[in-house]
Amino acid sequence: VSKTSRVVVVGSGLVGSLLALMLKKRGAEVTLLERRTDPRAAGYVGGRSINLALSDRGLLALRAAGIADAVAAVSVAMPSRLIHDKQSQVSRFAYGLHGEAIHSVSRGGLNIRLLDLLDEHGVDVKFGWRCSDVALDVPRVHALDAAGAAHVVDADVVIGCDGAFSQVRQAMRKTDRFDDEQTFLAHGYKELHIQTAPSWDVDGLHIWPRQSHMLIALPNLDRSFTCTLFFPFEGTPSFASLHDVAAARRYFEETFPDALAHVPDFDAQWKNNPVSSLVTVRCYPWSRFGKTMILGDAAHAIVPFFGQGMNCGFEDCRVLVELLDAHDDDWSRAMPAFERARKENADAIATFALENFVEMRDKIADPAFQLRRRVEAAVARVCEKDFTPSYTMVTFRPQLPYADALRQARKQDAILDELLKHEAVRRNPQSDDHNDLYRKTVAAAAC
């Protein structure tokens, strides 16, 4: 096995495209198979892709691929959450302790940028080729082209980056002892586009938390916003309970009046934009025979509430390339090393993402939770080395594995529980009077 391996990547989404580019840059012969048509010719199929928040883990991988600048140019910095209450009052909460930002990017725009880079580097991308099966041990991909003609693609290595409902994972399911789980949320989502909302700041992620559900809006480069409603499928209120457009409009009037004001074509959008579901995928192992593997959503799809799906997938690419370096490009050793190293991190970010949904839609508007966050920030300021808010660990500490962040977050939760028992802390978390208490409590928990 050498750097000049013939690699077939299945799926030219964000992760597949980035991986293909990174492997090509280090000398592999890469073929990329994509079920869909070329988005540059056909126009990107939108209407159901949440705008993405690119953060430091994703950027670290893009930097490793040498393309961070190209991507930064098409993103909008969001240093804050902007919380809209029912009275249309907006409050601002910083994401980081020092003004750090996450970055709104258009999935379609970023994907097209990556495809252009693939062209520049001479990667062979076959659009309209649907992977129908994979012989994992050969390895060999069976594919049907747009005209329905059958093709067989042999390679040294096959990598499935084909998303939550991966065809490559499907082939792995047929092998013995393949653990596999797909779990759907009781919530779905619907996108609404806002052409212009002059009164809204563009330097933040807008959130309308409403306990059982929420609306969010991410700014685009042209100052438009992509809104997403996360809403239960069943119950009251739910997509099922809003029987028609008029009912949906009434619900928005009561619940999101300042958002509705900026959607003049609400009725048409509500009717035409689909409701999509949200799935978590957990499986193991992620490779077979040292020849075929899956990564990104194909191996560990998560819900979008920590803004880490793409970032985690990009991190996969970075880690895989590092392991290829470490194992002299021996894929049969790099693949098991990769799945062993990454599995607990994928599980951890899946947990973070599920928990953050509750935080975003419900707790964030709760005074007790806001107090907790203030205490967290105060402790983090005093004990900078030993205590880092979990949002910061996940989003702004790209070298810290997700699983370590989760373990640390659990410890810190216990510390906050402890500190919140003190009335003086609750009254004024930021007071320097507590610095000793904060230091002692954090130090005690470290033992």
Added chain:
Amino acid sequence: VSKTSRVVVVGSGLVGSLLALMLKKRGAEVTLLERRTDPRAAGYVGGRSINLALSDRGLLALRAAGIADAVAAVSVAMPSRLIHDKQSQVSRFAYGLHGEAIHSVSRGGLNIRLLDLLDEHGVDVKFGWRCSDVALDVPRVHALDAAGAAHVVDADVVIGCDGAFSQVRQAMRKTDRFDDEQTFLAHGYKELHIQTAPSWDVDGLHIWPRQSHMLIALPNLDRSFTCTLFFPFEGTPSFASLHDVAAARRYFEETFPDALAHVPDFDAQWKNNPVSSLVTVRCYPWSRFGKTMILGDAAHAIVPFFGQGMNCGFEDCRVLVELLDAHDDDWSRAMPAFERARKENADAIATFALENFVEMRDKIADPAFQLRRRVEAAVARVCEKDFTPSYTMVTFRPQLPYADALRQARKQDAILDELLKHEAVRRNPQSDDHNDLYRKTVAAAAC
């Protein structure tokens, strides 16, 4: 919809055969599709089917189908566990408080008996027909016959009883929001047949508990035994660590000497009998469109350590028929009622089965555990109405839902924890001196 529905059942294993018979008896037109050839012509494919323990839940369903007597005639009663230690000493432990027995049956023999009954009742069984896809909403089954010819079978209702790797569930996976999980144990199993072991009692289930693993043996009608080794795939010892037959034989000499003595053809059997894996399946929902459903292992495969897989599947059949009665044979109402009623019970027996593996292979030989069992029996004797050992609830209380049994078992575990704190109880659990304490503790827990 009426009793004369056209029903297609996929899979003529134990559950599919029983369900087809029950539906036919109440007036449906039933077609049964079976991937394998007729076992009566070809000989049953053994070597990897654990002997089955039929118990009261299965018997209750067979009675509802009017065939309990026919089955009882081909089973061997096992009122006890017979525990073999490393010195080949055997200890007897009763399963029930009053001599209740479970019943060893041959999977193949029972299946053939059911197929004969299907013939008698005029059910159309198509052997060698492999279900390749299901149009869930029509409903319609696409199948390939033994010659490879494609068939389309339309029906009013399609029911998948096609096992843990169900093709019908596979079709359901392609619909939105279908939760699905398959999880494998780190242990596999290998069968060994013992032609004769004159010194062994035939009225019990033999167990060689060895902490990380175990051997079991179930008696057959002809006084032969079917042995099954449950053993880790990896680690030491494991199927992987026993590199060849000689190593396996040495391991048996040390660990299961009295069993090895009765397997003169050990080398051939070790080499020829496959190692199979053990899977738990959890999914939901179990029906789509009120027209297609799954039950038995297809919906909720479990590991075999509580002897409840078949019993639970037979109970599915009984409950489904009761719900058809309750809903005037309206399948579109009976199906959702069935999945709502059964899901928590399937989850509960899956949990019981996983936990019982640890008990059988490890705890059962542990003095602390045996003491706990003695306390349990003593409390059950004193508080007969309010305290029932969990083995009894699962195995000998066929009207008690599994989920209720699990909730009750958790409560009783806490009661036993409490009672085992008393030194006098630990010294002599059966003493009547404790009767008041037992009654008071049980009564307090009921509040």
